[in-house]
Amino acid sequence: MKKNPNDAKAKLQFSECNKVVKRDAFLKAIEVGDAPSAAEGLDLEHMAVEADYDGVRLEKEMTLEFIDDMVERFKNGKKIHRKYVYQxxxxxxxxxxxxxxxxxxxxxxxxxxxxxxxxxxxxxxxxxxxxxxxxxxxxxxxxxxxxxxxxxxxxxxxxxxxxxxxxxxxxxxxxxxxxxxxxxxxxxxxxxxxxxxxxxxxxxxxxxxxxxxxxxxxxxxxxxxxxxxxxxxxxxxxxxxxxxxxxxxxxxxxxxxxxxxxxxxxxxxxxxxxxxxxxxxxxxxxxxxxxxxxxxxxxxxxxxxxxxxxxxxxxxxxxxxxxxxxxxxxxxxxxxxxxxxxxxxxxxxxxxxxxxxxxxxxxxxxxxxxxxxxx
The missing domain is CATH 3.60.21.10 (Metallo-dependent phosphatases)
Incomplete structure (x- = not known):
């Protein structure tokens, strides 16, 4: 690129090399645990489930009652509360x-x-x-x-x-x-x-x-x-x-x-x-x-x-x-x-x-x- 700054092929190859370098740096960051978890900062304990939520509530442990309710909700095009998704x-x-x-x-x-x-x-x-x-x-x-x-x-x-x-x-x-x-x-x-x-x-x-x-x-x-x-x-x-x-x-x-x-x-x-x-x-x-x-x-x-x-x-x-x-x-x-x-x-x-x-x-x-x- 320094020798031929207007060379279209060189520009393309330089761009592709940059992508590879960035990707490898990202993978190394993951390997040493530098990338923060998406779960970081999720406060499930204080995440409120609205009073009008019409599904079965999930406490600490999974139950068959919750699964049965979830199965029916999904069949009917409904979702479960985002707190339960994360949980x-x-x-x-x-x-x-x-x-x-x-x-x-x-x-x-x-x-x-x-x-x-x-x-x-x-x-x-x-x-x-x-x-x-x-x-x-x-x-x-x-x-x-x-x-x-x-x-x-x-x-x-x-x-x-x-x-x-x-x-x-x-x-x-x-x-x-x-x-x-x-x-x-x-x-x-x-x-x-x-x-x-x-x-x-x-x-x-x-x-x-x-x-x-x-x-x-x-x-x-x-x-x-x-x-x-x-x-x-x-x-x-x-x-x-x-x-x-x-x-x-x-x-x-x-x-x-x-x-x-x-x-x-x-x-x-x-x-x-x-x-x-x-x-x-x-x-x-x-x-x-x-x-x-x-x-x-x-x-x-x-x-x-x-x-x-x-x-x-x-x-x-x-x-x-x-x-x-x-x-x-x-x-x-x-x-x-x-x-x-x-x-x-x-x-x-x-x-x-x-x-x-x-x-x-x-x-x-x-x-x-x-x-x-x-x-």
Whole structure:
């Protein structure tokens, strides 16, 4: 720029370099904890709930009565009070922050765990899962494998309901992070806009902090590794590497590394590894899955991240299972949804379901205009 101040190409490259430098400085500030929390200064104790608020009141602990009332409010297009929104998000942020990067759980005799894939803001289809499979309870756990938000136009309702159940049943209700529990995706595909429209920008920022605290994987009965995207570019990655990963050091997944691969990769039919059709991450073949499962004593990897027309697909000789729980995705793909029930015998019981009607609000109603062309 000093040599050729009027060079248009140099100007453009200089501008892009400046953006990168600023971004890296911002990420370093986050790593050392310099960035203030959006929750700082929130005085929930003295935040008043107006006398004419017509919903159930939430005290310190979550209750089924509050959840039932919230479910009905959301079905009728109502909101919950902003105090309760903050209260739920902050409580769950603390809960999940203290969980390991890979949660390890077992299914007790007489208990059941239901594994769900992407729900993508499809609130009424989420309620259908609970109707068909049964509501969460101390003996009926759930694991939602990321992508709770974006695209569908009831993302705040989905996230708040899942968080409320996590608050009520912290040891049997599990949430893995997906690639849409990230800032760049939320800005593009609607969650940030929806939070601003229904609540406030600060609600989005507090949600963002809670998303970055979520675990990245769940190990069920030492048999099934559940993570949103898939496997790795390096054959030497083990369950211990996931256990040791400090997800709190890097809030957003970036363009490379273990966290990015856990959130973004996809299976392919061909052996080996290939480039990703998404432009982020890569694809892994049946031989990669076989080696990973054998080295780590696993029966299979369960992942989500991709639409499957029947709601689920078993591939890679039974070792790679995709489950997707947003039927009639974006009101345009005629796919079924699915979920997997796991009992104490650790056999996988697959269930498919159809989309249910919803109010006439289109998908991506709150998305950035540039994302609408990607539908």
């Amino acid at each position: 739920i998000i902050l409580a769950v942020k603390d809960l999940v922050y203290n969980e390991p990067t890979m949660v390890e759980t077992f299914v007790k005799e007489g208990h059941k765990l239901t594994v769900c894939g992407d729900t993508h803001g499809q609130y009424f289809d989420l309620l259908e899962i609970f109707r068909l499979s049964g509501r969460p309870s101390p003996t009926h756990g759930y694991l939602f494998n990321g992508d709770f938000v974006d695209r569908g136009s009831w993302s705040t309702e989905v996230a708040l309901l899942l968080y409320a159940y996590k608050m009520l049943y912290p040891t049997t209700f599990f949430l893995n992070r997906g690639n849409h529990e990230t800032d760049d995706m939320n800005r593009m595909y609607g969650f940030e806009g929806e939070c601003k429209h229904k609540y406030s920008e600060r609600v989005f920022k507090v949600f963002s902090e809670s998303f970055s605290a979520l675990p990245l994987a769940t190990l069920i009965g030492e048999k099934y590794l559940v993570l949103h995207g898939g496997l790795f570019s390096d054959d030497d990655i083990s369950l211990d590497d996931i256990r040791k990963l400090n997800r709190h050091k890097q809030r957003q997944p970036g363009q490379s590394g273990l966290m990015m691969e856990m959130l973004w990769t996809d299976p392919q039919k061909e052996p080996g590894r290939g480039p990703s059709k998404r432009g982020v991450g890569m694809q892994f073949g049946p031989d990669v899955t076989k080696r990973f499962c054998e080295r780590n004593g696993l029966e299979a990897v369960i992942r989500s991240h991709e639409v499957r027309m029947e709601g689920y697909e078993v591939e890679h000789d039974g070792r790679c299972i995709t489950v997707f729980s947003a039927p009639r995705y974006c009101d345009s793909t005629e796919n079924k949804g699915a979920y997997i029930n796991v009992g104490s015998d650790y056999k996988l019981d697959f269930h498919k379901f159809e989309a249910v009607p919803h109010p006439p609000i289109k998908p991506m109603a709150y998305a950035a205009s540039s994302a609408l062309g990607m539908m």
